[in-house]
Amino acid sequence: MARQDYEDYDYDYDDYEDSRNHHYAKRPRPRYHEDYDSQPPQQIQKRDARNYRRSPNDYREERYPPHEYEQREPRPPYDREDEHDPRYEYNERPINHQVASHKKTRPKRPRKKIKRQRSPKRQPKPVKEKKPRKLKQPRVGIRRKTTWLCWLILLASVSFGVYKNFTAINKHTVHEREIVKVKLTDTNAIEAFVTDFAKVYYTWEPNQEKLETRQKDLGKFMLNGLVTLNADALRSDIPTTSTVSDIRIWKVEAKKNQVNKVLFTVNQQIKNSQKEDIPKPIESTYSLNVMKNKDGDMVIFTNPTIAAAPTKAKIAEKQLQTDSTINAETTGSITKFLTTFFTLYPSGTANELKYYVAGGTKPLNKDYRFAELVNPTFHRQGDNIQVDATVKFLDSETDMIQYSQYTLVLEKSGSNWTIKSGL
Numbered sequence: 208m209a210r211q212d213y214e215d216y217d218y219d220y221d222d223y224e225d226s227r228n229h230h231y232a233k234r235p236r237p238r239y240h241e242d243y244d245s246q247p248p249q250q251i252q253k254r255d256a257r258n259y260r261r262s263p264n265d266y267r268e269e270r271y272p273p274h275e276y277e278q279r280e281p282r283p284p285y286d287r288e289d290e291h292d293p294r295y296e297y298n299e300r301p302i303n304h305q306v307a308s309h310k311k312t313r314p315k316r317p318r319k320k321i322k323r324q325r326s327p328k329r330q331p332k333p334v335k336e337k338k339p340r341k342l343k344q345p346r347v348g349i350r351r352k353t354t355w356l357c358w359l360i361l362l363a364s365v366s367f368g369v370y371k372n373f374t375a376i377n378k379h380t381v382h383e384r385e386i387v388k389v390k391l392t393d394t395n396a397i398e399a400f401v402t403d404f405a406k407v408y409y410t411w412e413p414n415q416e417k418l419e420t421r422q423k424d425l426g427k428f429m430l431n432g433l434v435t436l437n438a439d440a441l442r443s444d445i446p447t448t449s450t451v452s453d454i455r456i457w458k459v460e461a462k463k464n465q466v467n468k469v470l471f472t473v474n475q476q477i478k479n480s481q482k483e484d485i486p487k488p489i490e491s492t493y494s495l496n497v498m499k500n501k502d503g504d505m506v507i508f509t510n511p512t513i514a515a516a517p518t519k520a521k522i523a524e525k526q527l528q529t530d531s532t533i534n535a536e537t538t539g540s541i542t543k544f545l546t547t548f549f550t551l552y553p554s555g556t557a558n559e560l561k562y563y564v565a566g567g568t569k570p571l572n573k574d575y576r577f578a579e580l581v582n583p584t585f586h587r588q589g590d591n592i593q594v595d596a597t598v599k600f601l602d603s604e605t606d607m608i609q610y611s612q613y614t615l616v617l618e619k620s621g622s623n624w625t626i627k628s629g630l
Contacts, residue, residue, distance in 0.1 A: 394459040394467075397497055400505050401469050404428040405454050408511065409473050413480075415443040429507045436510065448478045452488070457517055462496070470494045472516055492516035527584040527595050538585050541594060541617060544624040549598050550577040564626045565618070575600040575609065591627060592617045 407424045411417070418441055426434050453474040460468045471493060476486040493511035529538065548563045553575035561567045578599040586593040593616050600609040615629035 392459075392461060396503065397459055397467055397469060397499060397505065398456045400428070401456060401471055401495070401497065401507075402454050404507060405471065405473050405511075406451050409451050409475055410449055411441050411445070412448050413443060413445045418443060433508070433510055446479055446481045448480070450476045450486075452476055457492075465498055465500060467497050467499060468494060469497055470514060529584045530586045532587055533585050533592065537592070541585065541592060541624060542580065542583065544617075545580060545583070545594065545596065545615075546577070548626070549580075553577070553600065564630060568630050574603040576603060578608070581610070588616065590618070592619075 404425075407421060407428070411421060421441075422434065422438060425437065429437075451473060455472045457470040457472065458468075460470075462468055473491055473493065475489045475491070477489050478484070478486040492514050494514040495507055495511045496509040497505055497507055499505045544563075551559060551563070553571050553573045555570055557567055557570055560570065578601055581597040581599055583594055583596040586595075593614065595614050596612070598611045598613060600611060601607075602609055613629055616627045617624050618627045619625075
């Protein structure tokens with residue numbers, strides 16, 4: 208009897224449906240064979256050793272014995288090679304031995320054509336009326352997060368302040384003051400040393416013995432190299448004679464390495480024996496460097512160099528004028544008061560001057576005669592009056608006219624004027 212096997216399916220021996228056991232319904236579907244495309248599942252093949260499949264009835268009763276109500280007469284065994292089960296003729300299986308419904312060929316169901324429904328044209332959306340916005344009322348209370356945050360910050364700051372109060376260390380701020388002490392340098396020794404050097408250096412005569420004596424004396428002040436340099440400065444046949452009349456030290460400036468720069472002026476009387484007998488005054492200014500060590504010893508290590516002497520400073524003179532806010536009556540009373548005071552001032556006593564000067568002043572005890580006030584100017588200074596006056600005195604002993612300048616501050620007490628300051 209022919210039978211149909213499915214090479215494409217890999218059935219297990221227990222892969223069939225049994226109505227007596229409900230667990231078979233949950234068994235997995237059979238797997239397709241790997242080469243399903245080349246060999247369709249419904250191809251009928253001859254039975255051989257390769258595709259032999261055991262009948263389900265051969266093992267159903269062995270593994271699953273029937274119940275009491277299903278007892279059947281035992282069927283005699285048959286040889287699988289020679290005998291055949293009539294139920295499997297023409298490749299037919301009993302209904303209860305059908306494996307699965309999907310293994311039968313089924314006609315394909317025609318697919319229904321679903322007509323595509325077009326969406327209607329878009330219509331403008333109706334405008335919704337805006338509802339009036341409700342204003343949120345602020346809520347203040349301990350439930351708000353910001354309020355909790357503020358409370359935490361307050362508690363933290365208070366606790367930190369209390370902690371710092373107990374653990375604080377008393378600190379005193381020390382204000383350091385740098386006191387600059389002016390160090391006064393005694394330059395008397397340097398000035399005397401330079402003065403003695405200048406008297407020797409700028410004095411000479413046309414005499415060989417005296418010039419040699421001058422050269423030896425310069426060795427007491429200058430370095431040996433400078434003495435040798437100045438040996439040819441004066442010749443024995445020089446026609447002039449020089450004497451020093453005056454020496455003025457203008458400045459002694461301290462430099463580095465114990466060096467001092469000295470600026471001085473020398474007044475000489477130069478007499479030329481060939482031209483005239485009257486000596487000619489000559490004034491010259493020089494600078495040189497003097498080194499003074501810790502022991503006080505000094506030496507000149509530079510030759511006198513020509514320099515410029517200090518001159519008159521230029522300053523703009525102020526033209527003083529009387530303040531226009533002071534009337535003529537006030538200036539007249541002040542002029543009368545000052546005339547009386549300066550008439551008494553040169554020879555007045557201390558008790559007499561108390562009436563004119565606030566706090567009194569020392570008497571001059573001089574034989575001066577008051578002449579006049581020269582160009583006094585008046586300026587208002589708050590409630591007081593400032594007077595810039597030049598007073599002309601005549602000296603009885605020398606018959607010289609003295610011009611004394613004063614800047615006085617006058618204050619008025621009642622109807623009288625008093626000198627507050629300026630003497």
